[in-house]
Amino acid sequence: MRLLKPIFCFAGLAAFLLFAGCEDDMGGAQRPCESDFDQQALFAHTADEIILPGYTALEMSANNLHAAAFDFAEAPSTQTLADAREAFEAAYLSWQQVAQFGFGPAEAVALRATLNNFPLNISALESKIEGEDYDFTNPNTFDKGFPALDYLLYGVGDGSVEAVTEQFADAKYATFLTEQTAFIADAAKSVSDAWRNEYRDQFVVNEGTAAGASLSQIINGLNEHYEMIKRDKIGIPAGVVTLGFTNPDKVEAPHSGLSLALAQRALLAAERFYLGTGQNGQNGPGLDDYLESVNATKEGESLNARIQQQFETAKAALEAVPAPLRTAVDDSNDLVVTAYNEITKQIVNIKTDMPSVLCVAITYIDNPSDSD
Amino acid sequence: MATGAFRFMASGWIERLYGEPDFFFKFYGFEWVEPLSVAGMYWVYGIIGLSALGIMLGLFYRWSALVFWLSFTYTELTDVTNYLNHYYLVVLLGLLLIFLPAHRRFSLDVWRKPSLRVETVPAWCIYVIMLQVGVVYFFAGFAKLSADWLFRAMPLVVWLPTKADWPLVGTFFAQPWAAYVFSWAGALYDLTIPFLLLGRRTRPWAYAAVVVFHVLTKLLFNIGLFPFIMIFNTLIFFPAAVHERWLGKLGYGSGATGKKMIFPKAQMSLLRTGLIVYFAIQFLLPLRYLCYPGNVLWTEEGYRFAWRVMLVEKVGQAIFTVRDPQTGRQSEVNNLDYLTAYQEKQMAIQPDLILQYAHHLARVYQRDYGIANPEVTVDCFVALNGRASQRLISPNFNLATETDHLMPKPWILPFRQNEIITQR
Numbered sequence: 001m002r003l004l005k006p007i008f009c010f011a012g013l014a015a016f017l018l019f020a021g022c023e024d025d026m027g028g029a030q031r032p033c034e035s036d037f038d039q040q041a042l043f044a045h046t047a048d049e050i051i052l053p054g055y056t057a058l059e060m061s062a063n064n065l066h067a068a069a070f071d072f073a074e075a076p077s078t079q080t081l082a083d084a085r086e087a088f089e090a091a092y093l094s095w096q097q098v099a100q101f102g103f104g105p106a107e108a109v110a111l112r113a114t115l116n117n118f119p120l121n122i123s124a125l126e127s128k129i130e131g132e133d134y135d136f137t138n139p140n141t142f143d144k145g146f147p148a149l150d151y152l153l154y155g156v157g158d159g160s161v162e163a164v165t166e167q168f169a170d171a172k173y174a175t176f177l178t179e180q181t182a183f184i185a186d187a188a189k190s191v192s193d194a195w196r197n198e199y200r201d202q203f204v205v206n207e208g209t210a211a212g213a214s215l216s217q218i219i220n221g222l223n224e225h226y227e228m229i230k231r232d233k234i235g236i237p238a239g240v241v242t243l244g245f246t247n248p249d250k251v252e253a254p255h256s257g258l259s260l261a262l263a264q265r266a267l268l269a270a271e272r273f274y275l276g277t278g279q280n281g282q283n284g285p286g287l288d289d290y291l292e293s294v295n296a297t298k299e300g301e302s303l304n305a306r307i308q309q310q311f312e313t314a315k316a317a318l319e320a321v322p323a324p325l326r327t328a329v330d331d332s333n334d335l336v337v338t339a340y341n342e343i344t345k346q347i348v349n350i351k352t353d354m355p356s357v358l359c360v361a362i363t364y365i366d367n368p369s370d371s372d
Numbered sequence: 373m374a375t376g377a378f379r380f381m382a383s384g385w386i387e388r389l390y391g392e393p394d395f396f397f398k399f400y401g402f403e404w405v406e407p408l409s410v411a412g413m414y415w416v417y418g419i420i421g422l423s424a425l426g427i428m429l430g431l432f433y434r435w436s437a438l439v440f441w442l443s444f445t446y447t448e449l450t451d452v453t454n455y456l457n458h459y460y461l462v463v464l465l466g467l468l469l470i471f472l473p474a475h476r477r478f479s480l481d482v483w484r485k486p487s488l489r490v491e492t493v494p495a496w497c498i499y500v501i502m503l504q505v506g507v508v509y510f511f512a513g514f515a516k517l518s519a520d521w522l523f524r525a526m527p528l529v530v531w532l533p534t535k536a537d538w539p540l541v542g543t544f545f546a547q548p549w550a551a552y553v554f555s556w557a558g559a560l561y562d563l564t565i566p567f568l569l570l571g572r573r574t575r576p577w578a579y580a581a582v583v584v585f586h587v588l589t590k591l592l593f594n595i596g597l598f599p600f601i602m603i604f605n606t607l608i609f610f611p612a613a614v615h616e617r618w619l620g621k622l623g624y625g626s627g628a629t630g631k632k633m634i635f636p637k638a639q640m641s642l643l644r645t646g647l648i649v650y651f652a653i654q655f656l657l658p659l660r661y662l663c664y665p666g667n668v669l670w671t672e673e674g675y676r677f678a679w680r681v682m683l684v685e686k687v688g689q690a691i692f693t694v695r696d697p698q699t700g701r702q703s704e705v706n707n708l709d710y711l712t713a714y715q716e717k718q719m720a721i722q723p724d725l726i727l728q729y730a731h732h733l734a735r736v737y738q739r740d741y742g743i744a745n746p747e748v749t750v751d752c753f754v755a756l757n758g759r760a761s762q763r764l765i766s767p768n769f770n771l772a773t774e775t776d777h778l779m780p781k782p783w784i785l786p787f788r789q790n791e792i793i794t795q796r
């Protein structure tokens with residue numbers, strides 16, 4: 001035993017030196033994860049110029065929607081319906097701006113699931129109306145929120161102005177409509193208030209790269225939102241997950257014909273958030289600056305430049321699709337699939353590369369047991 | 373280990389591991405192992421718990437050890453995505469325990485049948501455990517001698533700052549150099565600790581290091597019972613006199629029998645051959661990666677059973693496309709239709725699991741959509757240790773027709789080392 005020890009020690013040391021010296025096949029990148037990027041500036045700008053104005057806009061447009069819906073329900077007419085539809089359109093578009101901030105206060109009330117689960121289950125909605133069920137809090141049902149309004153304001157009967165106004169002579173429809181718009185307005189207000197009151201400061205100081213830190217939250221939020229655009233808004237209707245058999249009825253807003261505009265707005269919102277573009281178009285600290293600060297490159301070029309380029313390409317491809325999406329998935333399927341593919345190409349950049357080079361711990365899929 | 377089994381049952385992990393998935397990833401050569409129903413798995417874990425208690429108390433020791441080993445190994449074979457190095461260690465130690473006379477002194481078996489009692493066992497019985505523990509440490513340290521671990525402090529530099537909210541030491545974890553300190557200290561610890569534990573003078577210090585090291589890893593990382601296993605296992609390095617002193621304090625002092633445990637000659641030669649083969653395998657398995665081209669952390673060919681612990685932070689995404697060769701129709705797969713989120717995460721970074729899953733998809737599409745010989749391709753990108761991602765799998769291979777084998781797999785793309793992120 002006495003002899004063995006020095007031998008082992010020597011062998012260990014020799015192996016150590018040998019491998020430390022020559023096993024440099026991992027590339028020479030030095031000092032990863034280090035950055036003097038000011039996270040708090042990013043969070044403050046994102047909160048003050050993007051998230052808060054976004055939720056405020058949603059709150060205001062939801063209030064307008066509720067007021068217009070109330071007027072329409074009181075006195076259904078061509079004019080009040082037109083007003084309600086206009087307010088609906090504005091509110092639905094402003095929802096797309098904040099859909100990506102589903103953490104914190106929005107998560108607490110399951111905002112996305114209560115406001116925008118689609119495709120709508122029409123028969124479930126009809127029985128909800130019949131049953132005078134005004135509970136809109138179940139995140140697992142597809143019988144409420146904006147998709148329900150899309151149907152109520154554009155789709156009942158044959159969807160014509162006459163048919164819709166006629167239907168709303170039924171008090172159950174009228175009550176359901178205003179209960180639903182009141183719920184949306186309340187939900188928007190509660191999230192907006194929470195951000196204004198205490199969550200904003202909490203968010204700004206929650207630095208670091210741990211799961212649950214603000215950086216991890218916003219990157220996950222962006223990715224969840226982006227996956228929704230890719231899969232639910234475009235992919236499923238276009239038939240890319242169903243062997244090329246299209247599903248035109250599964251678009252986000254089949255009755256109003258807003259689906260394409262909603263998808264475009266959602267994509268634009270993702271890009272503006274990534275770039276740190278504020279409400280008045282002013283540029284501030286964004287994830288783009290963070291990536292530049294760590295000099296992230298991929299295949300020899302700047303990762304940030306690749307992401308920006310891909311946003312442009314994806315937006316252009318989506319622009320090329322003729323509205324409404326519901327008919328385009330059949331009439332111009334190749335254009336929709338092209339848009340889908342361009343949107344998809346971004347995912348590796350923002351979902352795999354960005355967290356990796358920013359050293360964000362990706363533990364949002366929780367481990368069912370231990371790790372090692 | 374009994375604690376471990378009961379912990380599994382109490383935490384609802386059994387439902388999550390065996391109830392939620394519809395598909396289970398198999399170990400090469402053990403494709404025939406199927407999990408039982410959730411209720412059945414509760415029984416298995418119950419058996420693991422009881423047999424572990426049997427080993428601990430020394431009650432019906434041989435049978436307990438055998439049953440423990442079989443039932444525990446069975447649970448480990450049911451799904452590769454649950455593979456952990458420390459479970460593998462438990463499998464190995466369980467196997468060794470079956471053959472060791474660990475019940476002949478301080479046990480209920482001796483109380484039951486006093487004639488079993490012996491005062492000493494042959495030295496090799498102690499040495500095999502020491503050797504096994506030493507092998508684990510040494511190879512774990514050996515695997516840490518890579519540029520990523522030593523010169524980029526990867527992946528600790530990702531993991532440590534996530535604990536920056538700790539009181540007192542938190543700010544230290546957030547320092548860039550802290551990860552380097554931990555990386556180098558960890559490598560040095562793993563490589564030297566078996567030898568330091570052997571030396572009489574270094575042993576108390578080494579053991580203190582064992583306790584500190586494992587308590588720290590327990591606090592820092594989500595690694596379950598492993599630290600305790602190592603802390604108690606390494607006690608075997610202390611000479612019998614130390615253990616006797618503690619037993620004495622427990623009121624179970626050395627008897628005067630002085631009886632020695634001697635193995636019959638025939639049994640001994642069988643055991644000797646077995647142990648030589650066993651340890652030859654233990655030395656060669658971790659080195660088998662040398663037979664494969666490329667970086668083992670990337671290809672994962674020769675990765676498992678090699679004590680590569682805590683070496684990688686990998687993020688991957690694998691988007692599969694199934695195509696009907698007759699009609700040309702194709703579909704992108706939503707992995708969550710077939711896998712749990714955890715299985716998907718594990719699958720997307722491990723080539724052999726990607727292949728198994730591709731085969732599963734081919735079967736599903738054949739069965740559910742009547743597609744004859746569907747083609748399965750994958751768009752798979754993996755980011756390793758803080759770099760931008762690269763393609764892991766060639767998108768040009770129809771994985772449905774590729775077979776799993778132990779040869780280098782042509783459809784795994786090599787890790788391109790000059791594709792690095794450059795940082796200041």
